[in-house]
Amino acid sequence: MKLPEAIKNLADELSELPSIGPRQAMRLAFYLVGRGEQNIRGLAKSVDDLRQIKTCERCFFVHQNKDGLCDICRNPARKQSIIVIVEKETDLISLENTGKFTGRYLILGEIPKTGLMNDWQKLRLQNLKSFIEKELPGKKAEEIVLAFNPTSLGDFHASLITKELEPFSKKISRLGRGLPTGGEIEFADDETLGSALEKRG
């Protein structure tokens, strides 16, 4: 059936967003209409305000600062020589929320399913290498942590990037593997339990 343009356009745009299907997009559009003019205007403004968001020229995380660096990269208390490479901004947030890391990050973007990096991802890695060569003593980082998901794709990607970054860091590591806190041994899969045995201590 023919729907009003405004509904159709928004549903189309929403359905292009990750993990929102055409059906949910349509439901959201109708829901928003039902919330009334004030709320619609508010959401439109919040979306538009995203244009104020800048990307850190060092780690590519978001910020709204006047210069080009995010809150983490501009913080003199953070060690610039220990770098965690993550795929997504939300991974960075999860790691920051542990309160246990005082180095900096590089957001590499999600690894394509092909296992090969996009051009802009290669540029981000190049950006990191240049930073290490120009800014760090001995032209080497203390440590680079590859915080990719513990999946076969993550493992494959980590092995490629390890090779590429070896000349630029004294140490390259990954996040520890083992039993998740609160988990039960009985229900742990073989891989996890194997890692837990290997990394016991």
Place this chain on the structure above:
Amino acid sequence: MKLPEAIKNLADELSELPSIGPRQAMRLAFYLVGRGEQNIRGLAKSVDDLRQIKTCERCFFVHQNKDGLCDICRNPARKQSIIVIVEKETDLISLENTGKFTGRYLILGEIPKTGLMNDWQKLRLQNLKSFIEKELPGKKAEEIVLAFNPTSLGDFHASLITKELEPFSKKISRLGRGLPTGGEIEFADDETLGSALEKRG
């Protein structure tokens, strides 16, 4: 950790939408930032354009027409005396897409889990009664179809509304129950199979 206001605000607003959790809301906000200024502006405009959407004064479906009626209610080829009551706009769309109905609709809104209608839902039902009394010959509709989901809540609601609307319609019906097309008898639940037997023909 402290996130830029614009990200935080949008993620908060998105997470208030149905079926979007705080984690997905945050991912969506970052995704939008990554799509760049042009796309952000486009989505903001599409959301804002929803303000042009009006609600049909007869059936409460959406429209962008100059007067108060939607495309279905203004269409002289649609019988005004056969009325399908649906919960959601998306239910109406699904029914319209069958191309098998030539009457009109009433959108009643989702039935609250308590089984009791909200005040605005009671008003919509009242609106339908007034329409029938003023506009239809004999002050009765030919048929009212209660197109609620075939669930216990839907059944309960249908029985309440049937009582309420009985004086206003010659016939009150519900959508047929039985095996869904493409389904397998072996995997049909008892209720469905029972209905299929009862309604065989």
